[in-house]
Amino acid sequence: MNATTKPDGYxxxxxxxxxxxxxxxxxxxxRIxxxxxxxxxxxxxxxxxAMEMKVGAPVEFVWRNDELNxxxxxxxxxxxxxHRxxxxxxxxxxxxxxxxxxNNSGDVTFELEPKGTGVLLTVIHRRLPDRSTMLKVSAGWHMHLDVLVARANDKEPAPFWDGWARLQQEYDRRLPA
Known part of the structure; x- marks a missing residue:
């Protein structure tokens, strides 16, 4: 991993x-x-x-964050x-x-790279339209990925919304205004 790789960080x-x-x-x-x-x-x-594995295929995402923990x-x-x-x-x-x-907030790329017995997942969210969206999305990805880490390790994740609210404040301090 290079110096810019932060597999557990912000x-x-x-x-x-x-x-x-x-x-x-x-x-x-x-598995990942x-x-x-x-x-x-x-x-x-x-x-x-549902996701058809084909470029151009439509995907409807259905969020039910209350069900994540x-x-x-x-x-x-x-x-x-x-939210759909x-x-x-x-x-x-x-x-x-x-x-x-x-939809309405850029593009998201998921990249997977083998790292020993593990897998490095990189999420890149491009073209975030404004700072407010950027803060919500940053906290959201951080918390969703923390839930994924817990699930992939057969553990119960931390409470989603509590973590999201805390992280939104953290990202407000960390990201340039």
């Missing part, structure tokens, strides 16, 4: 509107790929939604219990890379 802006965040997960790579592409597994850390923490008033987003796959290299057009 995301960082690599361009003014581009966030990169990484996590080191237990392998094999096929399934957490990205299988609706049932993805629903345990991010959002449900038990008991759930208190959801902020301005977030619905369920229409997207599409823009790039696909099975077991290595998956890029998705993230």
């Amino acid at each position: 995301g960082a802006l690599i361009e003014p509107t581009t966030l990169r965040i990484q996590r080191l997960l237990p392998g094999p790579i096929e 790929w399934a957490y990205l592409t299988d609706s049932d597994l993805r629903s345990k850390w991010l959002a449900a939604g 038990d008991p759930p923490s208190k959801r902020p008033a301005d977030f619905p219990e369920e 987003m229409q997207s599409r796959i823009t790039e696909l290299d099975p077991m290595r890379k998956l890029s998705i057009a993230w």
Whole structure:
């Protein structure tokens, strides 16, 4: 890993509107790929939604963040219990890379790289439209990836919304205004 790899740390802006965040997960790579592409597994850390493995294929993500930990923490008033987003796959290299057009808030790329017995997952979210979105998205990716790390290690994740609220304040201090 090079000096810019932070597999357990905070995301960082690599361009003014581009966030990169990484996590080191237990392998094999096929298992982590399934957490990205299988609706049932993805629903345990991010959002449900069937995904046809084909460039241009539509994807509907369905977030139910209250279901990511038990008991759930208190959801902020301005977030619905369920959120749906229409997207599409823009790039696909099975077991290595998956890029998705993230409706109204840029594009997201997931990259997988073997690291010993583990897998380095890099999430790059490009073209974040404004600072408010950037703070919500940064805290969101951080918390969702922490949930994925817990699930991939067969552990119960920390309360999602409590962590998200704390992380949004942290990212407000860390990211340039």
